[in-house]
Amino acid sequence: MDVEILEFNVPGGTNTLLVLKDVETQLHKDELYTILYEKFSQFGLLFQVSLHQLDSVAGSGITNYIIYIRYYSGRSCSQARSAVQRQKLGLHKMCGGYVRLGQPRTRDGVVPLLRFRCEELANYYLGFNGWSSKLLYHRQEDSDPLTIKYVTVVLLEFRKQELSCEGAGLIQETIDLEQELLYQRVNVAKRSIGEAFLAAWGKVMFVVLHGSKVHIEINTAKRDAFMYNPLWDQPQIQVKEADYMVDGDGEEEIVDEVGEADTSLFSDEDTDGRCNIQETDGRCLIQERPIEIEIETN
The missing domain is CATH 3.30.390.80 (DNA repair protein Rad52/59/22)
Known part of the structure; x- marks a missing residue:
């Protein structure tokens, strides 16, 4: 079965690189690049087409190049190599000389794509x-x-x-x-x-x-440099301490740190052991232990 695995890294190795040596032509470098890109892109997505000038024949206008063509896919590179060997691209006519394949070099390391x-x-x-x-x-x-x-x-x-x-x-x-x-x-x-x-x-x-x-x-085995918490952008505020104040009638109120009075914490029955309100001579006697409520802001 023809199966290929592509990852989002800079392609390396010999199976994705095509090297053309002794390419002699009178074409300008930019024009040669355009022609090569059009001809070889028919086999697959190109990562890079690189032209390196070797020398020029004085008075003839002929320039000698070595050309590196890199594909993302090894399958595409193999098809392009076969087309060059069978002279199906017309490069030998366009360049005015025999085009032969070079030996690609293996590159070590993995580099992520931009x-x-x-x-x-x-x-x-x-x-x-x-x-x-x-x-x-x-x-x-x-x-x-x-x-x-x-x-x-x-x-x-x-x-x-x-x-x-x-x-x-x-x-x-x-x-x-x-x-x-x-x-x-x-x-x-x-x-x-x-x-x-x-x-x-x-x-x-x-x-x-x-x-x-x-x-x-x-690939679930890959991990980021740090863990992302989805709750970062949803800050939560919890009251963790409460202060007490006495009004003019001698009644106590619980005031949270934001400054809002909250008397709902008291009930007539001691349901959770926080407070016990008893009424004597029309006055409330409050018996309670300190309440600790934490404020955490993410």
Whole structure:
């Protein structure tokens, strides 16, 4: 079965790289780039087309190039390599010489794709309506006075597959006193959003069948740099201490820290052991133990 797994990382290895050596042409570099991009993009989405000039033949206008063509898909690269070997692209005529394949080199390490490339890859395989994103949390967090700290959480949704995943990004930088503060805040905020999207796309995998049918999987083993609490943007206030005051008639009232009187805490019956009200000679005698109610603001 023809199955390929694509992750949102910079493609590496020999199976996605096509190298063309000894490409001799009189075409301008920009014109050659456009022609190559059009010819090789018919096999799949291109990650990069790179032209490196080797030398020029004096007086002839002919320039010798070595060209690197990188695909996201190894299947696409294999099809392009086969087309070059069979001379189906007409490169030998266009370039005025024999075009031969070079030996690609393996690159070590995994590098995540930039945000715009993640969206480009998703649009190619899913279409423009195949996914959506949502900003769940984006705020400047408290830090020391000389540091700007932003936290962002985003959500990716794939409604047709009924799948979703979140990504969190945290960026903090020391304030440069020689630069405008607003510019630095905007820069840190943008980078925080980008970091969150990279974390979210990094959990997505495309399982491509026969180069066309796409199945989505979410890598639940990957973890963000920190955990996102959905209650961050829903602050809750609870009273944890109460003060007492006596009015002109000698009656006591409980006043919370906001300054609002609340006498509903007293009842005629001692139901929870907090207070006991007894009426003697028209006056209320209050017997109660201190009430401790905590205030926590998230």
